[in-house]
Amino acid sequence: MMIGGATARVPAKINLHLGVGPLRDDGFHELSTLFCALGMHDDVTVRPAEELTVTVTGENRRAVPSDASNLAARAVVALADRIGRSPDVSITIDKHIPVAGGMAGGSADAAGALIAAARLWRVDRDQVDLHEIAAELGSDVPFSLTGGAALGTGRGEKLLPVLHRGEFHWVLAVSGTGLSTPDVYRELDRLRAAGDRTTDAGTARPDGLMVAIASGDVRAVAPLLHNDLQPAALSLRPLLRRTLRAGTEAGALAGIVSGSGPTCAFLCADAAAAVDVAAELSGSGVAKAVRTASGPVAGARLVPH
Numbered sequence: 001m002m003i004g005g006a007t008a009r010v011p012a013k014i015n016l017h018l019g020v021g022p023l024r025d026d027g028f029h030e031l032s033t034l035f036c037a038l039g040m041h042d043d044v045t046v047r048p049a050e051e052l053t054v055t056v057t058g059e060n061r062r063a064v065p066s067d068a069s070n071l072a073a074r075a076v077v078a079l080a081d082r083i084g085r086s087p088d089v090s091i092t093i094d095k096h097i098p099v100a101g102g103m104a105g106g107s108a109d110a111a112g113a114l115i116a117a118a119r120l121w122r123v124d125r126d127q128v129d130l131h132e133i134a135a136e137l138g139s140d141v142p143f144s145l146t147g148g149a150a151l152g153t154g155r156g157e158k159l160l161p162v163l164h165r166g167e168f169h170w171v172l173a174v175s176g177t178g179l180s181t182p183d184v185y186r187e188l189d190r191l192r193a194a195g196d197r198t199t200d201a202g203t204a205r206p207d208g209l210m211v212a213i214a215s216g217d218v219r220a221v222a223p224l225l226h227n228d229l230q231p232a233a234l235s236l237r238p239l240l241r242r243t244l245r246a247g248t249e250a251g252a253l254a255g256i257v258s259g260s261g262p263t264c265a266f267l268c269a270d271a272a273a274a275v276d277v278a279a280e281l282s283g284s285g286v287a288k289a290v291r292t293a294s295g296p297v298a299g300a301r302l303v304p305h
């Protein structure tokens, strides 16, 4: 039977802990990070076509490339190369994850394209290791495939599932313009070269936070959120200090820059508190858009047509 198309739904991520070690010879930094997948998704649909095309729809479609540089297109080409077939498909991305926001939106689309194309082409996933292809596409792509909560090491591509209980409720303050991930890592290197490393977690494992996540106790989790990239993101975008302050003043338990930023993520006591914090932040004018989302949620998965 010929399949007409396949759609994958893929979550955004935040880093509950992002410890950045030294710059490696390959240009990446050694990480110790605790990823958490959030209930904010892109949908990626792959259909048979005469040539490889990318169409982007949805509220965050602007600034997403629709040529071969799109990470979803690169994912399809990588899988086609691996199994020795033509990559000619049409890819449609329904984009809801902020672009260049530190929430792994491009990685989500790559992971979605991989599992959707694998389904369309009936790839035997016991024979073809999608995780390995994902890691070649980007450091965050393997986590977009697996989702949940996971400890990421290496450059972020080596994953260990982390025990978690219950749901945590977040408010996301989204900026109008993104930050480039390499620029933020470079800024961290510059700040480190200039001296102060006292707040750096480096590659130590976040054991206390892992215990807190397993307990499901949001008040134990809140004070342990940490991001070594935050000073670099704040250095490039000083106005984010105001956003972080506004979130905690609005009643969040804690606020943190998400990954390389500029999205700020606020942990709230429960779902009702998240709605209140979101309403207050929306009125404060410190963000282009304010969203709520909870997690951990599942990683990339196929959805019925």
Ligand SMILES: C[C@@](CO)(OP(=O)(O)O)[C@H](O)COP(=O)(O)OP(=O)(O)OC[C@H]1O[C@@H](n2ccc(N)nc2=O)[C@H](O)[C@@H]1O
Binding pocket: 015, 018, 027, 028, 029, 030, 031, 033, 101, 102, 103, 104, 105, 107, 137, 138, 139, 140, 141, 154, 155, 156, 181, 182, 185, 258, 259, 260, 261
């Ligand atoms: C910072 C994080 C935190 O999860 O994500 P975002 O917040 O951007 O989503 C990740 O480390 C981003 O992962 P990802 O966006 O997949 O990065 P990649 O495409 O692999 O690498 C882009 C560039 O980021 C820098 N990079 C990335 C990962 C890493 N461990 N060290 C690095 O120095 C390098 O300059 C690299 O060339």
Ligand SMILES: Nc1ncnc2c1ncn2[C@@H]1O[C@H](COP(=O)(O)OP(=O)(O)O)[C@@H](O)[C@H]1O
Binding pocket: 063, 064, 065, 069, 070, 071, 072, 093, 098, 099, 100, 101, 102, 103, 104, 105, 106, 107, 109, 110, 178, 179, 181, 260, 261
């Ligand atoms: N499918 C995609 N979705 C979003 N951005 C993409 C995609 N493919 C390529 N890009 C490029 O990747 C850059 C980083 O985007 P994104 O993955 O959303 O951010 P981040 O690395 O901060 O999580 C964007 O500026 C864009 O040019």
